[in-house]
Amino acid sequence: MAETRYTKDHEYIHIEGDVGVVGISDYAQQQLGDIVFVELPEVGRAITQGAEAAVVESVKAASEIYAPVAGEVIEINAALEGEPGAVNEDPLGRGWFLKLRIGDPAQLASLMSESEYEDFLKTIA
Structure with a gap:
């Protein structure tokens, strides 16, 4: 079974061997409200830990999504371009943003x- 880890910025990474599936937590999507646009990185792009990996725009605000770990983008969730609301409906499932080959x-x-x-969420609620 895949292990899931989280950042203090509310990104998650599902770890499957040397690949990580990156998205935002349920808490994060609730805070953003209705997501209307997602900007994803190019496949093949190298990303350092903590660097901007994607951008989401909601009816409330635009927000950067940061890479939980360094790696190379090996796949993006192109379905989000036509259905950004999947992030609200299923953030830990269909609403993932990208897959990284974990660098370190x-x-x-x-x-x-x-x-x-x-x-951690209890300390900020």
Whole structure:
């Protein structure tokens, strides 16, 4: 089963071997409101940890999505271009943004587990 880790900026990464599926948490999509546009990176782009990986625009605001770990973009969720609302409907499933080939697995240690993320959300609520 894939492990999921979280950032303090509310991105998640589902880890499947050396590939990570990146998106935003349910909390993040709730804060943004109705998502109307998603800008995704180019496949093949190298991204460093913490760098902007994508952009989402909602009826409330535009927000950058940061890479939880460094890696190379190997796939994007092109379906979001026609259906950005999938991020609101299923952020941890159909609403993923991109897949990264993880460049430095040691960076995963800097991210929160699901239970640590849930505890973190209690501190900001």
